[in-house]
Amino acid sequence: MQIESNFSLQKLNSFGFLSYAEYFVSVEDEHALSTAIEFALEKKIPWQVLGSGSNVVLQEFLPGLTIHMAILGKKLVSESATHFYIDCGAGESWHDFVQWTLESGYPGLENLALIPGTTGAAPIQNIGAYGAEVAGMIDSVEVLDTKSLQSTEANFAGDLSTQQNWQVIPKSECQFAYRDSIFKRELPAYVVTQVRFAIPKKWQANLSYAELANFFLHNKSPTPLEIFEAVIAIRSRKLPHPKVLGNAGSFFHNPVVDLATHQQLKEQFAGLVSYPAPDHFGEKQFKLAAGWLIDQCGLKGYRAGDCGVYEKQALVLVNYGNATGSEVLQLANHIKHCVLEKFGVSLHQEPINLPNGKV
Ligand SMILES: Cc1cc2nc3c(=O)[nH]c(=O)nc-3n(C[C@H](O)[C@H](O)[C@H](O)COP(=O)(O)OP(=O)(O)OC[C@H]3O[C@@H](n4cnc5c(N)ncnc54)[C@H](O)[C@@H]3O)c2cc1C
Numbered sequence: 001m002q003i004e005s006n007f008s009l010q011k012l013n014s015f016g017f018l019s020y021a022e023y024f025v026s027v028e029d030e031h032a033l034s035t036a037i038e039f040a041l042e043k044k045i046p047w048q049v050l051g052s053g054s055n056v057v058l059q060e061f062l063p064g065l066t067i068h069m070a071i072l073g074k075k076l077v078s079e080s081a082t083h084f085y086i087d088c089g090a091g092e093s094w095h096d097f098v099q100w101t102l103e104s105g106y107p108g109l110e111n112l113a114l115i116p117g118t119t120g121a122a123p124i125q126n127i128g129a130y131g132a133e134v135a136g137m138i139d140s141v142e143v144l145d146t147k148s149l150q151s152t153e154a155n156f157a158g159d160l161s162t163q164q165n166w167q168v169i170p171k172s173e174c175q176f177a178y179r180d181s182i183f184k185r186e187l188p189a190y191v192v193t194q195v196r197f198a199i200p201k202k203w204q205a206n207l208s209y210a211e212l213a214n215f216f217l218h219n220k221s222p223t224p225l226e227i228f229e230a231v232i233a234i235r236s237r238k239l240p241h242p243k244v245l246g247n248a249g250s251f252f253h254n255p256v257v258d259l260a261t262h263q264q265l266k267e268q269f270a271g272l273v274s275y276p277a278p279d280h281f282g283e284k285q286f287k288l289a290a291g292w293l294i295d296q297c298g299l300k301g302y303r304a305g306d307c308g309v310y311e312k313q314a315l316v317l318v319n320y321g322n323a324t325g326s327e328v329l330q331l332a333n334h335i336k337h338c339v340l341e342k343f344g345v346s347l348h349q350e351p352i353n354l355p356n357g358k359v
Pocket of ligand 1: 014048049050051052053054055056069090115116117118119120121122124125126127128129187188190191192193239240241242247248249250352357
């Protein structure tokens with residue numbers, strides 16, 4: 001295991017922020033992961049996990065040890081009458097994994113094509129797009145549970161690999177919700193090492209998302225590969241590629257409001273863009289399009305120094321060159337303030353702030 005110091009993370013975050021890790025290590029198996037955490041515990045320094053950095057706002061300096069997840073491997077482990085069970089290492093590229101499942105004859109993940117990031121990070125915020133969420137295909141998540149270590153951290157002098165911290169968490173206990181899970185709520189308690197997928201053998205096209213349905217107006221029975229390619233084409237049109245313009249995808253969640261608030265907003269703002277959301281304890285709820293709210297504040301294309309609001313999609317904040325994590329957070333606060341003043345609605349940030357692991 002090679003621990004480097006003062007390591008540049010500029011190529012390991014999709015915003016392209018200049019950021020340095022005090023210590024850095026890339027882990028390729030469970031043993032390396034436990035050795036890395038033992039190193040941090042023994043040195044009494046903080047540690048954090050980084051996948052491919054496509055959902056984080058990195059500050060200029062990350063104290064302690066940054067652990068880059070690079071555990072690879074994917075295979076069909078078993079099958080039942082109804083499902084294929086597939087294991088995928090946390091460090092595998094999500095998009096490559098989706099493509100591999102299609103090529104191997106296990107379709108079902110095609111709506112989630114081209115989402116940047118690692119497979120281990122997919123359950124953290126329950127990635128979703130084009131009418132699908134990854135939770136729908138997850139069977140269980142293998143983790144290193146570090147909760148018990150956090151209390152014993154002060155006196156740690158043990159061998160992590162022999163402790164009972166490795167767990168398989170079944171989907172029923174993952175508390176998956178819209179861009180949320182137990183892993184996100186309790187960051188950084190669980191380090192995901194592998195995800196087991198349960199892919200139904202009976203494939204059905206998911207064209208519930210209007211834009212995707214429109215794409216297939218003249219093809220009533222698209223194949224999984226056609227849907228995969230359509231999602232790639234639509235996404236490539238809409239979002240800036242991080243290699244061209246640094247960004248972390250949607251910077252804010254679409255806020256969810258109750259029926260009364262929704263009615264009041266509709267009366268006040270005739271063009272309000274909203275969708276029905278799942279009921280909350282029997283109460284009707286609506287999801288508001290955060291990009292529309294930001295746009296209505298006149299902020300689409302707004303620029304503050306080297307960071308700004310993407311001119312084609314107000315939900316995406318971008319780095320035009322030398323912006324820092326702190327500058328993007330300042331811009332985000334300005335946007336939140338404007339939206340709250342105009343609509344009385346609070347926006348919540350999607351990417352996670354490192355080092356503190358919160359939003
Ligand atoms: C252009 C663009 C488009 C995007 N589109 C979408 C979209 O359509 N839908 C969507 O849901 N998201 C989208 N995202 C967000 C992002 O792709 C996902 O959140 C992705 O899962 C992040 O993966 P990552 O490996 O880059 O995680 P990172 O950004 O490296 O990490 C994110 C958080 O997870 C933690 N983490 C990472 N790996 C692990 C692990 N193995 N164990 C424990 N904690 C871990 C990190 O500490 C951090 O807190 C988009 C991002 C970009 C840049």
